[in-house]
Amino acid sequence: MLFDFEERPSDSPFVETIWRNNNRSAGSFTSMAISQWSLVVTKHQGKMTLTVRGPETKATPAYCPEDAEHFGIIFKFGTFMSHLPAKNFVDRDANLPEASSKSFWLNGSAWQFPDYDTADTFINWLVRDGLLVREPVVEAALHGQVRDLSLRSAQRRFLRATGLTQGSARQIERARYATTLLQQGVSILDTTYEVGYFDQSHLTTSLKYFIGQTPAQIYRQNNAEQLSFLSKTAPPFLSYDANVRLTTTGDPREKSNRINVRDPRWLHLSPSR
Numbered sequence: 001m002l003f004d005f006e007e008r009p010s011d012s013p014f015v016e017t018i019w020r021n022n023n024r025s026a027g028s029f030t031s032m033a034i035s036q037w038s039l040v041v042t043k044h045q046g047k048m049t050l051t052v053r054g055p056e057t058k059a060t061p062a063y064c065p066e067d068a069e070h071f072g073i074i075f076k077f078g079t080f081m082s083h084l085p086a087k088n089f090v091d092r093d094a095n096l097p098e099a100s101s102k103s104f105w106l107n108g109s110a111w112q113f114p115d116y117d118t119a120d121t122f123i124n125w126l127v128r129d130g131l132l133v134r135e136p137v138v139e140a141a142l143h144g145q146v147r148d149l150s151l152r153s154a155q156r157r158f159l160r161a162t163g164l165t166q167g168s169a170r171q172i173e174r175a176r177y178a179t180t181l182l183q184q185g186v187s188i189l190d191t192t193y194e195v196g197y198f199d200q201s202h203l204t205t206s207l208k209y210f211i212g213q214t215p216a217q218i219y220r221q222n223n224a225e226q227l228s229f230l231s232k233t234a235p236p237f238l239s240y241d242a243n244v245r246l247t248t249t250g251d252p253r254e255k256s257n258r259i260n261v262r263d264p265r266w267l268h269l270s271p272s273r
Contacts, residue, residue: 054089
């Protein structure tokens with residue numbers, strides 16, 4: 001294994017999870033698609049860098065140098081920086097300019113690099129200064145409760161805050177959820193059914209595009225390139241229950257917030273390229 005991940009929850013309503021890792025050696029890995037954006041602090045050869053990493057819409061190859069330490073904050077869906085909207089960072093990232101060996105420039109001010117233990121304080125400062133905000137339309141849309149806005153206005157605000165459409169985000173989260181089930185030992189057939197793919201071929205196509213591995217590679221967890229961090233937290237707008245149903249929200253075409261996994265409107269979503 002190239003590196004080991006550790007994560008912890010956050011008290012902040014703006015944060016999905018906080019993680020860190022120390023890589024054992026240099027090597028390549030597969031960066032999975034993810035619907036949320038994040039901040040990542042890298043320490044390598046005595047230098048620190050803070051990177052804004054946007055949502056990723058497909059699996060991509062990545063490389064980790066030897067003796068590098070990483071710590072990251074993954075933000076909840078709909079959270080964004082007021083002057084750095086997520087839509088500007090889809091499938092790309094950017095390093096914030098260095099102010100000193102221990103600080104970086106953000107919105108005209110020098111900020112001390114946070115770490116795994118001080119991340120919550122750092123987030124509170126961002127919120128206090130109005131740099132980190134949440135788009136209420138996103139949560140309302142995910143719960144099918146958008147009112148007093150035209151569909152076009154709601155879609156525009158949703159896209160600005162998240163960088164994604166609801167359909168794209170749903171496909172990404174479904175693939176990541178399927179990956180979690182496979183890694184936990186759920187069979188490929190059961191995963192196909194439980195997550196609502198039309199058949200195993202549909203599951204394979206989705207996972208190869210969004211995750212970068214086949215269901216068999218993920219399930220066996222051997223002889224396959226290591227995957228990037230997969231948070232243990234639940235997807236932001238998908239949840240599974242014992243009735244073999246998915247709870248999905250925000251799609252204006254749906255009459256109810258609960259749909260059967262065999263509903264063809266859900267099943268025939270395929271990766272957009």
